Amino acid sequence: MTDVRDEVVARALGEELRRARESIGWTRDELAGRMTTEIQPRTIASYEQGARYCTVVRLAEICRTLRISAPELLGMALQRAEIDLNTISLQVDLHALTRDDSDELRPLRAWADRRLALNPESRVAVLKVEVVQEMAILFDYTRSQLVRYLTKFTPPAIAHP
Numbered sequence: 001m002t003d004v005r006d007e008v009v010a011r012a013l014g015e016e017l018r019r020a021r022e023s024i025g026w027t028r029d030e031l032a033g034r035m036t037t038e039i040q041p042r043t044i045a046s047y048e049q050g051a052r053y054c055t056v057v058r059l060a061e062i063c064r065t066l067r068i069s070a071p072e073l074l075g076m077a078l079q080r081a082e083i084d085l086n087t088i089s090l091q092v093d094l095h096a097l098t099r100d101d102s103d104e105l106r107p108l109r110a111w112a113d114r115r116l117a118l119n120p121e122s123r124v125a126v127l128k129v130e131v132v133q134e135m136a137i138l139f140d141y142t143r144s145q146l147v148r149y150l151t152k153f154t155p156p157a158i159a160h161p
Helices: 004-023 028-034 041-048 056-066 070-081 094-099 106-118 129-138 143-153
Strands: 090-093 124-127
Touching (some): 004 041, 004 056, 004 070, 028 041, 028 056, 041 056, 070 090, 090 143, 094 106, 094 143, 124 129, 129 143
16 A cells, blocks of 8 residues: 555656656657667656656666756655655755745845856756755744745756756
8 A cells, every 4th residue: 555645756756757858858759769778658657647656776767868867856856745845955946036026035035146146057056954954044944934935946847967
């Protein structure tokens, strides 16, 4: 019997696989054709829909083929599903953060502005657990409050090199 949480993770992981594949413009057939081991496009579809669990070995191979980091993809899936947010690095879309006009955490928006000014190509910031904790202290927020705020700016897809 599977846990509901397992199903949520499988769906979130599948959604990230689909986003990564689509962000480089490949169909499932194209992805299957580029894999080093044989895989059917319908198997890829079942992973993307969360209907079938993907082994770690298969996930690593798919990610390698898509030229993305498997840990990064898994982290994004967990972030979108809002699971284990206290133990994963958070990815934050800096452009989206700078456009946020709420009164919450103006200094954080200023940080994002400065970071983009220094490196306009760095659209996404990856904030390790320790960094988020230090930022929470700096801004006088609880870690949970800051994480809740930052997850509003989860990037739409993993950026490819």
